Amino acid sequence: xxxxxxxxxxxxxxxxxxxxxxxxxxxxxxxxxxxxxxxxxxxxxxxxxxxxxxxxxxxxxxxxxxxxxxxxxxxxxxxxxxxxxxxxxxxxxxxxxxxxxxxxxxxxxxxxxxxxxxxxxxxxxxxxxxxxxxxxxxxxxxxxxxxxxxxxxxxxxxxxxxxxxxxxxxxxxxxxxxxxxxxxxxxxxxxxxxxxxxxxxxxxxxxxxxxxxxxxxxxxxxxxxxxxxxxxxxxxxxxxxxxxxxxxxxxxxxxxxxxxxxxxxxxxxxxxxxxxxxxxxxxxxxxxxxxxxxxxxxxxxxxxxxxxxxxxxxxxxxxxxxxxxxxxxxxxxxxxxxxxxxxxxxxxxxxxxxxxxxxxxxxxxxxxxxxxxxxxxxxxxxxxxxxxxxxxxxxxxxxxxxxxxxxxxxxxxxxxxxxxxxxxxxxxxxxxxxxxxxxxxxxxxxxxxxxxxxxxxx
Amino acid sequence: xxxxxxxxxxxxxxxxxxxxxxxxxxxxxxxxxxxxxxxxxxxxxxxxxxxxxxxxxxxxxxxxxxxxxxxxxxxxxxxxxxxxxxxxxxxxxxxxxxxxxxxxxxxxxxxxxxxxxxxxxxxxxxxxxxxxxxxxxxxxxxxxxxxxxxxxxxxxxxxxxxxxxxxxxxxxxxxxxxxxxxxxxxxxxxxxxxxxxxxxxxxxxxxxxxxxxxxxxxxxxxxxxxxxxxxxxxxxxxxxxxxxxxxxxxxxxxxxxxxxxxxxxxxxxxxxxxxxxxxxxxxxxxxxxxxxxxxxxxxxxxxxxxxxxxxxxxxxxxxxxxxxxxxxxxxxxxxxxxxxxxxxxxxxxxxxxxxxxxxxxxxxxxxxxxxxxxxxxxxxxxxxxxxxxxxxxxxxxxxxxxxxxxxxxxxxxxxxxxxxxxxxxxxxxxxxxxxxxxxxxxxxxxxxxxxxxxxxxx
Numbered sequence: 001x002x003x004x005x006x007x008x009x010x011x012x013x014x015x016x017x018x019x020x021x022x023x024x025x026x027x028x029x030x031x032x033x034x035x036x037x038x039x040x041x042x043x044x045x046x047x048x049x050x051x052x053x054x055x056x057x058x059x060x061x062x063x064x065x066x067x068x069x070x071x072x073x074x075x076x077x078x079x080x081x082x083x084x085x086x087x088x089x090x091x092x093x094x095x096x097x098x099x100x101x102x103x104x105x106x107x108x109x110x111x112x113x114x115x116x117x118x119x120x121x122x123x124x125x126x127x128x129x130x131x132x133x134x135x136x137x138x139x140x141x142x143x144x145x146x147x148x149x150x151x152x153x154x155x156x157x158x159x160x161x162x163x164x165x166x167x168x169x170x171x172x173x174x175x176x177x178x179x180x181x182x183x184x185x186x187x188x189x190x191x192x193x194x195x196x197x198x199x200x201x202x203x204x205x206x207x208x209x210x211x212x213x214x215x216x217x218x219x220x221x222x223x224x225x226x227x228x229x230x231x232x233x234x235x236x237x238x239x240x241x242x243x244x245x246x247x248x249x250x251x252x253x254x255x256x257x258x259x260x261x262x263x264x265x266x267x268x269x270x271x272x273x274x275x276x277x278x279x280x281x282x283x284x285x286x287x288x289x290x291x292x293x294x295x296x297x298x299x300x301x302x303x304x305x306x307x308x309x310x311x312x313x314x315x316x317x318x319x320x321x322x323x324x325x326x327x328x329x330x331x332x333x334x335x336x337x338x339x340x341x342x343x344x345x346x347x348x349x350x351x352x353x354x355x356x357x358x359x360x361x362x363x364x365x366x367x368x369x370x371x372x373x374x375x376x377x378x379x380x381x382x383x384x385x386x387x388x389x390x391x392x393x394x395x396x397x398x399x400x401x402x403x404x405x406x407x408x409x410x411x412x413x414x415x416x417x418x419x420x421x422x423x424x425x426x427x428x429x430x431x432x433x434x435x436x437x438x439x440x441x442x443x444x445x446x447x448x449x450x451x452x453x454x455x456x457x458x
Numbered sequence: 459x460x461x462x463x464x465x466x467x468x469x470x471x472x473x474x475x476x477x478x479x480x481x482x483x484x485x486x487x488x489x490x491x492x493x494x495x496x497x498x499x500x501x502x503x504x505x506x507x508x509x510x511x512x513x514x515x516x517x518x519x520x521x522x523x524x525x526x527x528x529x530x531x532x533x534x535x536x537x538x539x540x541x542x543x544x545x546x547x548x549x550x551x552x553x554x555x556x557x558x559x560x561x562x563x564x565x566x567x568x569x570x571x572x573x574x575x576x577x578x579x580x581x582x583x584x585x586x587x588x589x590x591x592x593x594x595x596x597x598x599x600x601x602x603x604x605x606x607x608x609x610x611x612x613x614x615x616x617x618x619x620x621x622x623x624x625x626x627x628x629x630x631x632x633x634x635x636x637x638x639x640x641x642x643x644x645x646x647x648x649x650x651x652x653x654x655x656x657x658x659x660x661x662x663x664x665x666x667x668x669x670x671x672x673x674x675x676x677x678x679x680x681x682x683x684x685x686x687x688x689x690x691x692x693x694x695x696x697x698x699x700x701x702x703x704x705x706x707x708x709x710x711x712x713x714x715x716x717x718x719x720x721x722x723x724x725x726x727x728x729x730x731x732x733x734x735x736x737x738x739x740x741x742x743x744x745x746x747x748x749x750x751x752x753x754x755x756x757x758x759x760x761x762x763x764x765x766x767x768x769x770x771x772x773x774x775x776x777x778x779x780x781x782x783x784x785x786x787x788x789x790x791x792x793x794x795x796x797x798x799x800x801x802x803x804x805x806x807x808x809x810x811x812x813x814x815x816x817x818x819x820x821x822x823x824x825x826x827x828x829x830x831x832x833x834x835x836x837x838x839x840x841x842x843x844x845x846x847x848x849x850x851x852x853x854x855x856x857x858x859x860x861x862x863x864x865x866x867x868x869x870x871x872x873x874x875x876x877x878x879x880x881x882x883x884x885x886x887x888x889x890x891x892x893x894x895x896x897x898x899x900x901x902x903x904x905x906x907x908x909x910x911x912x913x914x915x916x
Contacts, residue, residue, distance in 0.1 A: 226704035246684035264794030273799045278819035296780035303776040318761040322754035336722030341731045361736035433891045
């Protein structure tokens with residue numbers, strides 16, 4: 001894909017330099033809005049408004065929506081009030097609300113001044129819902145029908161109103177604003193008799209979400225039910241808006257990125273990596289690094305407490321990293337699996353006993369295989385090949401017993417902690433590798449020294 | 459949501475026991491297919507076919523598609539040939555192809571025997587494309603129009619053919635099978651004049667994928683362009699099928715799960731966690747655990763090589779876990795961020811210099827903050843509070859210098875390796891925490907002993 005952009009970008013740059021605006025316009029208006037936004041972002045700040053003005057009105061608004069906030073602000077600053085009004089008029093209200101949320105106060109004032117009173121009301125309505133709720137991502141522009149309308153009347157209504165609606169393919173049937181059913185355009189087109197009443201063909205058991213529903217839940221339902229749009233209702237089941245599948249896809253991507261960032265031991269970021277400054281990256285990364293570093297005080301204390309034992313059996317020190325590393329890896333495998341299953345709604349709190357039993361059996365299998373491999377490796381490589389004289393059968397046994405116990409404990413801790421976090425209403429993703437590793441580090445050392453004391457008497 | 463399922467499930471179980479089949483049918487036919495599949499999976503093996511037979515024909519097929527392979531097989535085994543034919547006739551070909559792929563050979567034979575010759579051809583066509591390609595997830599059922607048709611003729615055609623098509627909302631315009639344009643039902647309905655020719659209103663610059671395109675790329679394009687369906691063409695630009703947004707959403711979820719599993723140091727799994735046996739989990743987890751454990755031989759060798767130094771300055775041992783842990787966490791933060799940016803197509807190989815420069819600055823900030831905090835913590839907690847006599851200013855300095863250097867090296871390694879993997883055509887997700895940690899463990903020990911030798915002369 002990128003090679004294509006580069007050639008198109010070069011072609012546009014070339015035409016721009018030669019001021020061949022008609023040819024430029026010809027190229028741009030054949031492009032998809034998402035591609036236009038991507039190509040424009042590669043140009044200089046003063047060239048972007050120039051290129052943007054070449055776009056036909058509707059395409060301009062569609063491309064504007066796909067741009068990054070920095071470029072949107074730049075464009076708005078360059079717009080006359082009339083130009084701004086043209087764009088604002090073409091926006092869907094959910095996109096307008098997103099824009100108002102992203103822009104600085106003085107830009108917001110200009111945008112709202114150009115919006116129609118109806119749009120201002122809708123924007124304000126959407127903005128009043130909590131962040132990441134269904135209300136905050138919905139649009140208020142949908143086609144509504146009444147039960148007593150005929151199929152023909154409904155199609156007429158869609159033809160009249162449809163141009164301003166984000167989707168016309170699912171229409172919602174309301175009775176004094178209460179949601180009572182839905183019909184799809186497919187139902188309408190495939191209905192043999194134009195005089196059929198909507199009330200007779202509508203689907204009555206409408207699956208909807210409330211304005212306060214978490215956007216993650218909205219995306220999950222969308223992906224489960226394969227809907228093009230999901231209606232949003234208030235507590236009295238009055239229809240207030242719809243969430244469309246494309247917004248749900250964006251939510252899925254954003255929420256997964258957030259999960260992955262948290263699992264990587266970072267605070268979730270607002271911006272993409274390439275748009276974040278080094279200082280912003282630092283701010284997102286340092287809290288967990290500091291916390292985990294300080295928590296390593298415990299492992300330090302454990303080692304200090306067993307300093308005498310380590311001095312007596314110096315060979316034991318060399319296996320500490322292997323033991324902690326394998327424990328950490330075993331634990332994070334389990335935690336990552338459980339976190340993902342929870343976030344896909346494939347696992348629930350009441351599955352805890354099943355999870356524990358499954359992890360114990362898996363851990364015993366992994367522990368046995370690793371301990372056996374480790375035993376052989378220590379004897380063949382460390383003892384015979386590298387000639388480490390300090391290694392005895394007992395030392396080898398201590399390392400492998402500790403390894404087995406560590407793997408079992410790590411897998412249990414790794415699987416149970418995310419479920420525990422969920423039970424406490426915390427984000428399970430916090431209980432991923434970095435966190436699990438810190439706990440397992442300390443536990444593996446304790447187990448190691450315990451076995452050393454039992455078998456070697458140190 | 460779960461509480462609702464439990465009550466519905468209980469209600470169904472109750473009615474089933476009392477053999478009140480009419481009431482049962484009443485409840486079931488009001489439900490969404492995805493919910494029916496979920497509820498049915500909670501019943502006993504002999505009850506599932508009984509409940510399934512209560513469903514009206516179309517709903518039965520829709521619910522069947524939503525079920526897990528185990529239950530689909532169970533149902534097919536219980537079907538008569540006539541029942542099987544009813545279901546197969548209602549399936550979309552992409553769902554039929556999925557089914558054929560999942561079922562054992564004897565079941566596949568039965569399914570294909572019941573399929574119409576046209577469907578058999580389509581299934582075979584889809585199955586011949588490589589796994590995870592656009593061809594393998596597409597459906598061959600779409601509405602095709604010709605340029606010389608009028609809007610009215612097109613709507614008539616949709617009304618006639620639409621019932622068997624997976625989506626009617628985007629129609630593809632072909633000329634001797636070559637894809638030349640598309641129109642949406644919205645375009646058709648909103649077109650004022652019924653006699654307008656399709657050739658005059660169609661969108662000519664159709665974005666399409668080839669049959670061989672990776673499904674991840676298909677999902678990414680879908681999410682970028684917000685299409686309901688994406689056309690799939692062969693190398694000669696002949697239209698062969700479409701991928702719909704709901705299949706793209708499933709691909710997005712599956713591919714992310716695979717990424718997360720690989721990042722957690724596991725082989726990607728075919729089944730969900732709760733459906734995998736302990737032995738299957740073991741098989742997915744043990745390869746990386748073994749490999750990483752054996753690679754820890756290097757850290758062991760480094761420690762053994764510096765045994766003398768550690769004996770002379772026993773205080774140094776206690777900080778090894780903290781140093782390795784902080785290094786691992788710093789590195790995995792960077793690798794996780796880069797891996798996600800690569801998989802969202804937000805970052806490309808030619809961004810390498812930008813990434814390196816950003817990581818260096820971020821790493822210096824993180825390293826300075828951590829080293830300063832560590833210096834104070836060692837002096838105040840380990841030295842003064844815990845009274846560790848072995849700690850001198852020089853020991854403290856060695857630890858903090860090694861920490862700073864480790865953080866910088868770890869962040870660079872963490873950011874560069876995923877990009878390197880991408881350049882080599884490998885999956886960047888392999889370069890996540892477990893892998894990075896193993897490398898950083900060894901590097902951090904080397905840096906530690908280097909500074910110890912320089913400053914303490916051990």
